[in-house]
Amino acid sequence: MRRILIALSLCLLLSGCGMKDIDKRFYVVTTGIDWSGNPQKPYRISVRLAITSAKVESGSSKTQIVTIDAPSIAEGVRHLKSFVDKELEFGHCRVFILGKELLQNGPPGSMSWFARRRDIQLVSYFAVGDPDALSVLKVQPQSERYPGNALFLTFGKEGTESPYITTTYLFDMVRRHFEMGLDPVLPVIRPKEKTYEVDRVLLMDKKKSRLILTPEETQLYNMTANKATKSEMKMSRGADRVVLTVNYVRSKIDVGQGDIPLVTMKVKIRGFLEESPPDLLEKDWHGLERELGKHFSGQVEELLYKIRDAGVDPYGFGLHYLASYFGGKKDYERWVEAYSKVRFKVVTEVKITGAGVVR
Known part of the structure; x- marks a missing residue:
């Protein structure tokens, strides 16, 4: 009880x-x-x-x-x-x-x-x-x-x-x-x-x-920073327009050491021509790849300098610098001072896999 x-x-x-x-x-x-x-x-x-x-x-x-x-x-x-x-x-x-x-x-x-x-x-x-x-x-x-x-x-x-x-x-x-x-x-x-x-x-x-960033700059950023596929590369060639649909993109960043560091970005892109003049690939396939790569490199370099001048680092170049040279707080302060003078070099390798289901 x-x-x-x-x-x-x-x-x-x-x-x-x-x-x-x-x-x-x-x-x-x-x-x-x-x-x-x-x-x-x-x-x-x-x-x-x-x-x-x-x-x-x-x-x-x-x-x-x-x-x-x-x-x-x-x-x-x-x-x-x-x-x-x-x-x-x-x-x-x-x-x-x-x-x-x-x-x-x-x-x-x-x-x-x-x-x-x-x-x-x-x-x-x-x-x-x-x-x-x-x-x-x-x-x-x-x-x-x-x-x-x-x-x-x-x-x-x-x-x-x-x-x-x-x-x-x-x-x-x-x-x-x-x-x-x-x-x-x-x-x-x-x-x-x-x-x-x-x-x-x-x-x-x-x-x-x-x-x-503008829509075009946003696409460039997503391609180089986030490996965004299903994107496109556009280029005017005379009176014609060339559009490459990207199904593979990879980028690699290398940050050099020095008073004015050089940031090198290597980009590899593969895709097929979704829109182009007739018989363009038969005329100069590899020449078109080089033209597209050079055009894309120029666009990305222009974007990188614009981002640098705004004083922001969304790509993490400073983090790459610290990781590459085992830097600490003092090295980061040195990087912040040098960032406004950083130079960029973009190298793009473009591979055209074809012209879709037609030729």
Whole structure:
């Protein structure tokens, strides 16, 4: 009898299950952080909440957006809970968008909130919203089958695969923010009616944004830095246009030592001619390969000097330098001083495999 009374007393002390049912949760699918312009509450936090529905077809996704200005991201998220009737769940939030103006004013220290939250996946996608993150969140693509699906397919390469799209994960964003000799790169999302345009990248140093590449420059960057296949090489030859579809690309970087280091980039490209004048290959196959290689090398060199003059290093040339010569903090400081004078040399080897299914 005594044992039974003790057992009953222990049962009274036990609390109920803390797990909330799915119908009592709001799943956040996209989060946007903007610059509010108010120094007291500089962060405008917006979350796109999925409204569950049994209907799954194109254009059937339903969402709700709530926004708040706050002194920090953590405080804003806590306060947002009072705006809704369900618990906010970030476990399914795979897209985080930072406003363009936020990065121009410098990323705050509380941005580490993303990496500290245990319910935020390190493989989440990070991007920049132009003109702001809230504008991107408000877009409702007609092709979206369920909330957030459009951006998931864009960056996850489960849907479209484009050489103009750069994918940045949370773990890589954090790594580039703290790693010496390697700077962050973020894709730029621009809303356009009921869809998105993702064909540019924003380059930043450890503090703020420095440069936005054009679509053509973005493709060159993805080819040389991310081995982006399904890309293209374009060149005018007289009145004609030559287009090479790239199905293989590899690049190798060598950083020389000296007062003015020489960075050599060797690129190997293979592909087939998707568009060209008739009988072009029969006239001078190898000459065309050399022309394409020389043209591509000139474009990449021009891009590298533009990036160097902006004071950013998305390729990680500084990291290559430190790894090649076992450098420490003093060597890195020497590299930073020399980076503005670095010279580049790009050598491209192009191999044309054919002219497609016709000749």
